[in-house]
Amino acid sequence: MVPSPTLAVNIAPLRDVHKALIRLRVNGETHEVYVPVHKTLLEVLREDLNLTGTKHGCELGECGTCTVLVDGEPVLSCLALPIELQDRDIVTVEGLAERGVPHPLQVAFAELGAAQCGYCTPGILVAAKSLLDQNPRPTLDEIKEALAGNLCRCTGYIKILEAVELAAQRMTGNWKRETGNWGTGSGA
Amino acid sequence: MGEEKEEYSIIGRPLIKVDAMAKVTGETKFADDLALPRMLHAKLLRSPHPHARILSIDTGPAEALPGVHAVLTGRALPIKFGILPVSQDEEALATEKVRYVGDPVAAVAAVDEETAEAACRLIRVEYEVLPALMSVGEALAREDVRIHDYGPRGNIHKEVALEFGDVEEGFAQADHVREDVFFYEGSTHLPMEQHAALAAHGPDGKLCLWSSTQTPHYVHRALAKVLELPASHIRVIALPNGGGFGGKSDPFSHEIVVCKLSMLTGRPVKICLTREEVFYAHRGRHPVTLWFKTGVTRGGAITAMHFRSYLDGGAYGSYGVASLYYTGALQTVTYRVPRYKFEGVRVFTNKPPCGPKRGHGTPQPRCALEVHLDKLAEALGLDPSEMRRRHLVQPNSVTVNQLRIGTVGLGECLDRVVERSGWKAKHRKLPFGHGIGVAGSAYISGAGLPIYWNALPHSGVQIKIDRGGGVAVFCGSTDIGQGSDSVLAYVAAEELGIEPEDIRVVTADTDLTPVDLGSYSSRVTLMTGNATIQAARKLKAQLFEAAGEKLGVPFDRLRAAHRRIFDRDNPEAGIGFVEAAVLAEAKFGTLGAVGSYTPPKGLGKYKGAGVGPTPTYSYSAAVVELTVDPETGFITVDKVWLAHDIGKAINPLLVIGQIEGSVYMALGEALMEEQAFRKGVHKIPSMLEYKSPTFLETPQMESILVETLDPAGPYGAKEVGQGVLLPVVPAVLNAIYDAVGVRIDEVPASPEKIVKALEAQRRGRASGNGRLPSVTFPEPTVVQPTGA
Incomplete structure (x- = not known):
């Protein structure tokens, strides 16, 4: 600086x-x-x-x-x-939002709790946008690779990965997310 | 408080956080995002020596630099402070001595950061360098070189010796006795946000500080003391923290300095620490050497436990006395321990001060204990999950060290992770290089005592309802990302029968909000939740009375949900929330109510009994499966199963978020993170070199919520912010042993340690226990057990 x-x-x-x-x-x-x-x-x-x-x-x-x-x-x-x-x-x-309408990534991050303190969130959101603009159906490993330069101390990255997948799914219609056997939570 | 309602409309639902949209749009204002007209920028000059006497400070050339408005030294701020009343050993700027590289010595306020920084370089400080004591061993050996002039002797900050029951008698009854030594390295919080603070001292003589702090109330008290201003003339506003984890829980030098600089210049003054400075501010995990001696029966029942901890405290007291007591407090609240002895010592060294990091003083002993138990289980030929399962503490019992147990979900947590992970088919059965480990743990849901002695509530909440149906909840709690603002809204919405988005929360402002002690000790959901319920139920009673009159329905048949107040037996008969608010205001006058919460008193009367009691303990169990490359020592964590006794999940989405974040932070500590020093200097004060896990190291995780509906918690809720970190670290160490057959009794279990241990094993040498520092503990205070 x-x-x-x-x-x-x-x-x-x-x-x-x-x-x-x-x-x-x-x-x-x-x-x-x-x-x-x-x-x-x-x-x-x-x-x-x-x-x-x-x-x-x-x-x-x-x-x-x-x-x-x-x-x-x-x-x-x-x-x-x-x-x-x-x-x-x-x-x-x-x-990212257009005329007050949030980007699907922003909605997915909010819905899934991918922003805890929210401090790393702006940087991760734009990095994820760049990924999805170039690769609308990324694999989990491709998402991890694309975001590997962004540190987050709150989320353990799980909810962020889920949110990027969810946004990608919504932006591309019928594409299925990889999520299934990882990052799962179950209620009592 | 734990009263069960037939059906909740808000509680238990995975709702978005009230501040989620602000956070994803970049609208949330963090401390460094603030700017005021005429604002100046401050920088701190920090000590380049780990230990030195200050002979002189010449600020003349700095003051002469164009653009500089004020230069400050410690002479202007002579009053000492510290988070704990027993360790008031910090100065805003060092006056006589510096005690670590990074200790603040002088400060500058200037038109911009560059000018302030240039001015700092013009300040001439003459030092007499003193011997630097960089380890517990060195600090104990050099009694002639005292870092502080208080404490029982030499560089001992605090020593403890407590005995509950006769441990020797217990060892005599044991079938098997084992001793182990562990070392748990220090680590730092590494919040993504660098600490920042902005102060404005107005022409009316009032001072306002905006800061990234987890504890505005304690900062408020420290400012009043050091600045010698009436507390009523000081306002502290905590901004949402960009990550805390305990690292923003102390009153800090930079907060006091910007206040003083604003008072001197009559202008707002802001500071934002550089990342390197954040490593020096620290207050992170204490490096601790630990020793356990435990006797067990053939069936794995513990007959006695003797525990010692040696804490490397760094240069100042901080929370250290509490940290030390915490290392010894919670061994007894998971598995039955009928006789227990705890000896511990915290030692000053010339490093940045240690303090509370997620789990505060308990991850180190918990890690050591859970590995120690794994070894005991193996020696007894028992399955380690089964051995733990058989000897759990009983609900509603009292431990040997006089801690009151509430509900206990540990057994179910163990069962669930064992079942979900396929433990029985994997433990000691996976191929070489692949391993699985288990551990359990417990944590407090809020400390039973405040940090300074008082008889006041720990949390206060005020709610107002206006005639438009607007509901505002005021509370001193501080959102550090965990969702405490959302919890206030969920609870108030549940009670009043409206939606969280109908509620405005106003938090963490000492002028506007009732005191909440802060976001530490996993206290916020339980304490603010209970206070909110109390305040909201007072208002609900007024709303019901007014609505009941209008509807002709008796009070106890009324219910509030979905923005209506209605007859339970005839839900069609009801009125809207806004109408009810108007009727109630007409009947009772302006609508407002307060609620407060004070935890129950602890049972113990001995010195040190203040650390450990809590309204209720949370419980967790973890299974970790991992792969070790025996050539490189490199570990890949494949999957973590974590079950947590949350009491009641107020919002399961946020609970799972806390679990995933804690698991991540635990893996960082277990495998790579270390706050390490070389020749008095921090080796790696940067985010690149301080290794922490990235997206690429993210394993699969499965979070399992166990609900025990504890009567102490709001709707039965317990904590989740910290306790879930605890079992993960020992589960990793136990899994490494399962994978490659070597014990790494040290954290982090870095690749070189694994390779070394495997090498030693090949040569037929045991990877021997570490050495203990030489300390003679005082005669223990003997406390007769009163518990079950």
Whole structure:
């Protein structure tokens, strides 16, 4: 997050920062921001565009929490520089619902309890959207592979896997989920 | 409270959480999502030394940096604090000494984080480096180097010795006696959200702190003490926590510091810890060395148990006194133990302070005990599940250490996992490399005592009903992802006969909500649930009285469900909830009621008897099946069966979510997670190198709910947030033995330990027990058993 310290930064941090006017297309809307060029996409989204739905867990590219989509591909926004992403198509969790109607992934996550604390959820949702957009009928292993870069400490991942399968099933009609003998719960 | 209704309309249904849509749309505001006009950003300067005396601090150059608004040192915050009244040993910023790498020394408020960070680097601190004590052994050996100047002697923070009945007599009666030594490594919570806090001290002299804390009430008390402000002038709002697991349960340096910086600058001040700093804030699982000596009859009945624990506490007290007592408290509540002796010690070391992590002080002894029992069962030629099954504690009995048992679902839990896993066809029968293990456990449903001594309720709830039929439930409880907000809504909706979505919950705000002690000790569902029932039933009585008058139906025939109040015997005769609310307000005036809950008093009168009592214990059993690669030591967990005595599942979906999350966290501890240090420095303070399970390591899981309808719980409910972690770790160790025939009496059971043990086995050497630290325990307090 913070660039390596230089004498210039130490002595006059406000004067010597190089800023640039950057045009970003986020969730279909175009924004112009005048920000230091080293500011990460994560920071610009949260601090300059008030899109606080994108969270951060390490700011070092290790946990996947800050994942957003750039031209449909998952990208760690804590490692991405806006100046390199001008006019690209950026999607955050705020862009998943359309005119207030939630994406099937969001509905499935809510219904199955796949969001406990909900902090890793935005990153996982957009990563899952990218998967389903490219592979509408993923196998369980393909879902695990696609989400392996996103850590979650609450759910044990089970409900998330079930929710992605459920959303995929709903989005593709008659396709059957693999669920059967894993992640099962039974009442008393 | 555990009263059975003919049929519930809300309780027991797999409803979505009240905050689910906000969480999946990114609407939920966590602490770092907040921003206020004119807000400044704070950073902490932390100690680079594990142990050093502070000789001087020069803040001049930092203060001169453009953009810096305030620089703070410990001199401005001299009053010590800590979560427990007996260990008020923390300073917001260290004044004389630093005690671990990462101990906060100074703080800066500046226009942005970068400026604050640059200013921190300009602060000159002169240290005199002291010897770093990085292990229990070192800390005990160097009595001349004291990390703190309190505690019985040397670096011992707390020591305990209790004897319930004559254990020597019990060992003499045993057919078989065995001793084992275990080591359970420390691990950290690793919540996905980094701790954040925002403080605003207004021109009216009032202070507000928004924080990612599990315990706003205790933070409130700490702020009043350290800042020397009346508690009535401080408001603490806990935001939904992005994961807690116990790691956000202490009042923290950064929370106090932003308050003070806001008071100094007259501007809001925010801080968000970096991930590396979260590893230093820690308060995670204590590394514990454990020793068990148990005598059993031929049939596997325990005649006596002697247990010792040695806790590596880290640099400060935190919850440590409670953690120490918890290591010794709950051995007796699963299988009958007629004589029991507990000796334990918590030692200060120069590492980030340990505290409560999911299971608080009980996973370490439970793991050791369940492996120890597995060895005893083998020596006796008994099936380990059968041996446990035969000697369960009895419901409504009293243990030898004077703990009151409520309902006990452990037997059914064991039966269910044994049956579902096909245990009998697998145990000791799977091919080499494949194994299966079993374990049982118990946990508290809320601590019987509060953290500071008082006679007040542990949980308070206030409900108001407005004339539009709007229902608001106010409670100090804090949603850390477990669904405590939803539980309030479910219970209020059940009682008032409306739907959870009709209810607004207002939580975790010390100005607006009655005190709830916090999201710790698995207390929230039971305590807030009972308080909510009490408040809602007062209002229901008013609604029924008004509705009954209108309908001409006697009070006791009325029922509330599906947004109606109606005649039980003639459901057609009824009125809508909104109409009932209007009638009741006309009759009684403004509608509002409060409810509160205080747990029953514990039985024990001895020192230390405060840790262990609870309204009721939850029980769990786990079977783990896994594959060990004998070449690499690499373990693949194939499937986990987990049965849990939940009392009553208020929402089975959320209960299963807690089970799956606990199983996952247990597997992380069992196989890979370690908060480890080298030369005074945390080896791996990053999410990449601190190994935790990912989607790829996710095994199959089967969750089985056992309902025992405990009279102490709301609708019979017990806890589920923590207890289910406990049996999984020893079940893994027992399964490893079943798979490859070597005992790993250590957590995590990492591949190198397995390879080493297999190598030792090939060379005919036993993988010997570890060594115990050298401690002379005090003479035990002898407590005569009064129980059954």
